[in-house]
Structures are given as C-alpha cells and as structure tokens.
Amino acid sequence: MPLILNIAIPSPLRRSFDYLPPVDMSANEIEQLQPGIRIKAPFGNRKMVGILLQVKQHSDISQEQLKPVSEILDETPLLSHSLFKLGLWAASYYQHPIGDALASTLPVLLRKGSSLIKNTTTCWRLTTEGKGLPNDGLKRSPKQAQLLKLLLQKNSIDREELTSEGFSVSIVNAMIDKGLVEAFTREAATAKISANNTLIAETPLPLNDEQQSAYQAVIKQKGFNRFLLEGVTGSGKTEVYLQLIAEYLQRGLQALVLVPEIGLTPQTVNRFQRRFNCQIAILHSGMTDRERLLNWQAAKDGEAHIIIGTRSAVFTPLLKPGLIIIDEEHDSSFKQQDGFRYSARDVAIKRALDEQCPIILGSATPSLETLHNVVQTRYHYLQLTQRATGAQPPTFELLDIRHQPMEEGFSPALIKAINAEVSKGNQVLVFINRRGFAPILLCHDCGHISTCQHCDARMTVHLSKQQLRCHHCDYQKPLPNTCPECNSHQLDFRGVGTERSEQVLQRLFPTVPVHRIDRDTTSRKQAMQNLIDEIHRGDACILVGTQMLAKGHHFPNVTLVAVLDADSGLFSTDFRGPERMGQLLIQVAGRAGRANKAGKVLIQTHQPDHPLIIRLFNDNYTNYAKDLLKERQTSTMPPFSHLAIIRADANQLEIAEQFLLDIKTNCNHDKEKLLGPLPAPMARRAGRFRAQLIVRSQQRNILHSLLASIIQLAEAHPSSKKVRWSVDVDPQEMF
Numbered sequence: 001m002p003l004i005l006n007i008a009i010p011s012p013l014r015r016s017f018d019y020l021p022p023v024d025m026s027a028n029e030i031e032q033l034q035p036g037i038r039i040k041a042p043f044g045n046r047k048m049v050g051i052l053l054q055v056k057q058h059s060d061i062s063q064e065q066l067k068p069v070s071e072i073l074d075e076t077p078l079l080s081h082s083l084f085k086l087g088l089w090a091a092s093y094y095q096h097p098i099g100d101a102l103a104s105t106l107p108v109l110l111r112k113g114s115s116l117i118k119n120t121t122t123c124w125r126l127t128t129e130g131k132g133l134p135n136d137g138l139k140r141s142p143k144q145a146q147l148l149k150l151l152l153q154k155n156s157i158d159r160e161e162l163t164s165e166g167f168s169v170s171i172v173n174a175m176i177d178k179g180l181v182e183a184f185t186r187e188a189a190t191a192k193i194s195a196n197n198t199l200i201a202e203t204p205l206p207l208n209d210e211q212q213s214a215y216q217a218v219i220k221q222k223g224f225n226r227f228l229l230e231g232v233t234g235s236g237k238t239e240v241y242l243q244l245i246a247e248y249l250q251r252g253l254q255a256l257v258l259v260p261e262i263g264l265t266p267q268t269v270n271r272f273q274r275r276f277n278c279q280i281a282i283l284h285s286g287m288t289d290r291e292r293l294l295n296w297q298a299a300k301d302g303e304a305h306i307i308i309g310t311r312s313a314v315f316t317p318l319l320k321p322g323l324i325i326i327d328e329e330h331d332s333s334f335k336q337q338d339g340f341r342y343s344a345r346d347v348a349i350k351r352a353l354d355e356q357c358p359i360i361l362g363s364a365t366p367s368l369e370t371l372h373n374v375v376q377t378r379y380h381y382l383q384l385t386q387r388a389t390g391a392q393p394p395t396f397e398l399l400d401i402r403h404q405p406m407e408e409g410f411s412p413a414l415i416k417a418i419n420a421e422v423s424k425g426n427q428v429l430v431f432i433n434r435r436g437f438a439p440i441l442l443c444h445d446c447g448h449i450s451t452c453q454h455c456d457a458r459m460t461v462h463l464s465k466q467q468l469r470c471h472h473c474d475y476q477k478p479l480p481n482t483c484p485e486c487n488s489h490q491l492d493f494r495g496v497g498t499e500r501s502e503q504v505l506q507r508l509f510p511t512v513p514v515h516r517i518d519r520d521t522t523s524r525k526q527a528m529q530n531l532i533d534e535i536h537r538g539d540a541c542i543l544v545g546t547q548m549l550a551k552g553h554h555f556p557n558v559t560l561v562a563v564l565d566a567d568s569g570l571f572s573t574d575f576r577g578p579e580r581m582g583q584l585l586i587q588v589a590g591r592a593g594r595a596n597k598a599g600k601v602l603i604q605t606h607q608p609d610h611p612l613i614i615r616l617f618n619d620n621y622t623n624y625a626k627d628l629l630k631e632r633q634t635s636t637m638p639p640f641s642h643l644a645i646i647r648a649d650a651n652q653l654e655i656a657e658q659f660l661l662d663i664k665t666n667c668n669h670d671k672e673k674l675l676g677p678l679p680a681p682m683a684r685r686a687g688r689f690r691a692q693l694i695v696r697s698q699q700r701n702i703l704h705s706l707l708a709s710i711i712q713l714a715e716a717h718p719s720s721k722k723v724r725w726s727v728d729v730d731p732q733e734m735f
Helices: 027-031 081-093 098-104 142-154 159-164 169-177 209-219 237-250 262-275 289-300 311-315 344-355 368-375 412-423 498-508 527-536 577-589 611-618 621-634 653-666 700-716
Strands: 004-008 017-019 038-043 046-056 120-126 156-158 181-187 226-231 254-258 280-283 306-309 321-327 359-363 380-384 395-400 427-431 440-443 460-462 467-469 476-478 491-494 514-517 541-545 558-563 600-605 642-650 674-685 688-697 724-729
Touching: 004 038, 004 098, 017 038, 046 098, 081 098, 081 311, 081 344, 120 142, 120 159, 142 156, 142 169, 156 159, 159 169, 169 181, 209 226, 209 237, 209 380, 226 237, 226 368, 237 254, 237 262, 237 321, 237 359, 254 311, 254 344, 262 280, 262 306, 262 527, 280 289, 306 311, 311 344, 321 344, 344 359, 368 621, 395 611, 412 427, 412 498, 412 541, 412 558, 412 600, 498 514, 498 541, 514 527, 527 541, 558 577, 577 611, 577 621, 611 621, 642 653, 642 674, 642 700, 653 674, 653 688, 653 700, 688 700, 700 724
Parallel strands: 226 359, 226 380, 254 306, 254 321, 280 306, 321 359, 395 600, 427 541, 427 558, 514 541, 558 600
Antiparallel strands: 004 017, 004 046, 038 046, 120 156, 120 181, 440 491, 460 467, 467 476, 642 688, 642 724, 674 688
C-alpha cells in the first residue's frame, strides 16, 4: 500500500482525513513532506486547502476509497514547528475541529491557497519626454510643474512621499496622460536596525522607582516567565513596555504586543513609531487581506521587529521571539465568542512557554483568574501604585439620582458640573454603555414595545438613520410613524443611548463640540484616529461614548468623567457581572486627570447604598477583587473550578433541549458536574432557539475527559444534523 497523507481539512468535523499522494510523486519525495505544509485536496464537491499532519504507512480506509490530493502548495511549512504544535494544542484544549483551528492560525489569503507575495509599492518617475520638458512647459498647471521639479530632483517617488510632499494621485495621473510620467513597481523598503539607524528615535522617559523595579524584575529573569504588571490608570505601564521592548530588540529578538480593540491600535502604533527606528507590523481585522499577509510575512521573516495586533495576532510567526505583552489582559475581547472559541491571552501564555520567552500581562484591573494565579505564585507580581506624571488620582463622588428631575438621563448636579469644566476650557467624558438613541420604542396608548422578530430582544432606536436595529442579530427595519398594534402616533422613546445623550449635550451646550465615540461613529477606516486627533488638540469639548472610551486612551485634558448609569452591572445574571462592572468603572474613571489638571469622577446611581458600589469606591480595585475571589471560592466558581458550555440551537427550543438532555442522560460521568439543559438567557436569537448545558469540574483533566465523552455522544446523536452545537471551554459569556 502506498504512503498515506493525513490532512487536517477546515470543516466542522472533529477528525483528520486520509488521502493518497499525487500519482507523479516518488516515495522518497512523499517521505520528505513536512507536517505543516498546505495541501489542496478534494472534499465533497469542492477543493479545500488543508494542512498536512503526518505521512503514515496505513489507513483504516481501503485504498480504493481514498482520493489523491490535488496539489502540494508548499515545499516547507509556513508555520514554525512550535507554532504548528501550538495550533494542535489549541484545537485539543478548546475541543475544536483540528482543521478549522489550524486554518485560523493562517492569514485569509493563505487559507484560500494563495502563495506568499512580494511587498511591492507603486512608484512614479519622469519619462524621456518629461525630462526634456522646458522650464515653462507646465506654466498653466503650477501643481504639475512643482511635481516635475520634485521628480527631477528625486528621480522617483512612492505614494507615501507623494502624499507627504502635498500631491495627490490625480496630479500624477494627469501627467501620465500627457506622457510626462510613468508608473512602475519596486520592492518596498523595510526598516533595518543598523549602526547608521539607531534603534531609539525618541528619548525614553525617566522611570520612577516602581517602574524601574518592574523593568529590572523582567530583565533579570531568563527564559519563560509570567508577569502580572498591575498599574493604576496613568501609572506608565506603556513606558515600561517600551523600555523592555528596546532591551529585547537590542538582543536581536522580536516583540509581540496584543491589544484588545482595533480602536487602540492606531494610538499604540503611533507611540511605538515615535520611539523606535524599526519596522512595526500591524495585524487586525480592519486591514485588507493583502495588508495582513504582508505584515504576517514581515514578522515571519524577521523584517518586522515589533508586531502589534488584536486577538488573532497571537498566532503570528516570529523568526526570533523575544517578548510577549498582553495589554489590558482582563478584557473579554481576547476571547473569541464564535467559531474557534480560543482565549488569545491564554494561548499567548502557552506560546511563551513553548518559545521559552517572558510574557507580561498588563492591566489596571486584572481579571480574577490572573490575580488567583498571582496568589498561587504562578505569576510574578509587579505593581505600579502611582501615576507616572505625578498627577493625583481622580476624586470620586456618587450622585444619588433618586427623586431628582432628570434631563433625559442627566441630573441637575451633573449638568452643572459639566458646565463648570467646559467653561474653564477643559474636556469632559460622558460614559454610557449603550449604543443608539434609545433602547426601547414604546406605544404610549397600548403599551406595545418594538421587539426583534428573530430574537428575544428589544429593538434599539437609531434616530439619525431612522431605524430600529437589533444589536444581537443586526436585523434592521425603518422607524415607524405609528404603532403597528393600534395605529397610534403616541410613540415614546424610553431609555438613553449614546446618540440621545449626544443630542441632549448638543442642546444643553450649543457652543461646545460634542464627539460621540461608539461602533456606529467609528466603523469607517481612520474614523477613530480622526476623532482622537481632534480630541488631542486640547480644545474644550465633550466626549460621549461606550466602553470604547474606557480602554487605554490617554486624554490629558479630560478633567471630568461622568458615568450616567452605574447600576446596569449590579443585577447581571452572569457570575462575572460584578467583576466586569468594577473593571469598567475603574477603567473609565481612569481617563480623568491624567496630566497636570485635577480629575473628578461623578457616578449617577439609583443604588448609592449597594454594597458593591460602596466597596468599589470606598476602597481600591485590588481589595474589591480579593472580596470577589472569596465569593467565587465559596460558590466554587472559576477560578476555583473549570467551566465549559455546550450550546445547541435549533428551529424549536424542544429539539435543542432534548438533544442536550439525551447527551446528559447517556454520559457516564457524574451527573452533578452537568447543569441543565437550560434555555440560554436569550432563548431565541437570529431565528434560532438556544439551550445550553453547563459542565463544571474542580479538576481540569476531568473536565476535558467529560467533554470528550459529550462530543462523542453529540456527533453520534440522531438529531446532530438538525441541531447546531458548539463547545466553549473557559467561557467568558454565559449567554
């Protein structure tokens, strides 16, 4: 029997597939094939790009049933051996189909079978006719004349130089039409660190004693080590990162920096570019597939010395890995919520172990899991308790809004405080974690509430677009003029969102610019960066937005932070609710008074006597988190146990629940480790009914053994084709 190629094909099936090698390939050539190369193979009625796992001698399937592969795409693996192993580990740990997991480690173009591409750029130069043009040949086109003069001096320019010199592509095209200029491509230059190109472009800031202690603690350790850098907002964690990265770059190594949101990437990149004379690769979902592949290649080849990216960048290959940094490590954005449900933070820790390099988890509000690891002495604990600039932490004040006359979400005391700050030329940040104009459209006459026809959710009013929108499935419909139940015109907007708050503030402060920052206003490319640039000019303004404003932004002229509704996290059905509430409020409060102006935080609440509110603001986050850890230990919830959720959805709730009930009934493990089946907190979403089975164990190996049994039962269940089901290990959301 010929040699067999065992391939991981991206599919929902939790198995690999055997194929015959190409007919024209010798046995010696087949034996030389390395695990990790891409192979195109027939799969059903399609051809899929899979990854070779191994070349083996035998298959459980007869040779007559095996198909030959279509094409060997690579001579050598695109992923290093350690990164290939990491993908296999992640597939196993998160109980995900191996083919889909390994495909997720590659850029989209490589998943589709494309080859690596050359990094070229378009340039322009003068033609023979252009070089021989008399000096007054373009006197009627002064801009073209200026560009002609520039090209005579420089011989050629690329797009970046063209823009920096104040010219547009349309001017070049006009000169091409006249036969004066021609376009050509050349390989894009990459920044090199050499004796003539010093690494440090900007003088580092002096470190205070705490920062210096944290820096030295990392530098003196060798190989794999885990560090938690807990620093109050404004304590200079980024400066510590920068100086540590400089140290590892001087050693000829690369640094990988993960941030939770695309919105944080531009300002992080700008600060890194100011500091370093080296190539920085950026990786996030807002880039084109080509841009991502080019930056991925630059990291793989060692041309990029620093890699900055969001969640998926954790799988970026590094030629010489030196340091991994997870900024805002507590952020739930690091956990993929659909498909391959991995945690980039936890995968990064495993990667640091495999690569034998240090990893730093940074946050002002660390997750309870990370703090528990500190208590268990698994992590080195580094703490920054003071703001690096010497600025004092903001003062906190709770505004009891019970019995207060409210101006569409704003109390009189808050309006007065905002007016006092903008009158001094300062900036104010207003935080409300709810997009849209209003969360409810209510008929005043019959009480009808507009709900999504696909989800058990209310439709949010987006007044500027005259739309009702579901924020769970994105179903949209026009904003009605009359009630669909009773035809009444008495439609009322209930509740407040960012769009409504923006309108209220524009009405109350007509001479002050109001900038709204949420997913609706920052969806276009460069929109977030343009807003941040406007804010950094320092003029008096009011910022209103969602949690996007709370994540790591430095606004030196913000002197007042106002939280419109602090109560929403107090009554969450998710056991992580109090933790998330504390993190969010502390993070958004940290935007105030970060420079030489004193900061103040005003928090509106209907629950000023709630123990969580009192505990958070009368103490600090660390002690607040310690109390939450005690509660988790009492209830044996993570991190004192390990969780997984089996989610199932179907056209009918009964089908999904019966599917999970059958699995629970037939499972040989202790039934007390299984809770459910239960309807999901939102039982219907996007037209599908959802149920879930919660799996819990105090030992991780038992949890994974139980999951293996559950998956086997689920795959063999008669209803498996009627039910969509998934496994979520270490879930961050209980929905």
